[in-house]
Amino acid sequence: MLEMRPDCERCGTDLPAAAPGAFICSFECTFCAECAEALDDICPNCGGELMDRPTRAMKLQENFPPSATRKFKG
Template sequence: MLEMRPDCERCGADLPAEVPGAFICSFECTFCTTCAEDLDDVCPNCGGELMDRPTRAKKLHDKFPPSTERKFIPSTGSG
């Protein structure tokens, strides 16, 4: 079952599991529409193709909860 990660790991945008607009690779790296377009639909982590992530109906969240672990790490701007 997909983790349904809650955010874009490039910009931190919220990506609720029940809403379209998320893109994933085969390792479930997750990106928003804007970032996926900027990346030419290629995952920067593994080089795999970014595809539309399916949605999960909100009524199923209790039985099959999406992940709450955020992957975005803000840049500190130093260095």
């Protein structure tokens, strides 16, 4: 199950689990669409490809909550 991190690691933008627009690499480093584009879809942490993160339906978030740990180091 994906961790579904709540923010962009580069700019701190909120990325709700139920909303589209988040991009992740195979290590789940997480970036907003704008930052992923600026990074040419390459993760600056591991060099992996950034791909669209799937959304998690709101009805599933109660039993399978997304992470609340923010990764932005601003």
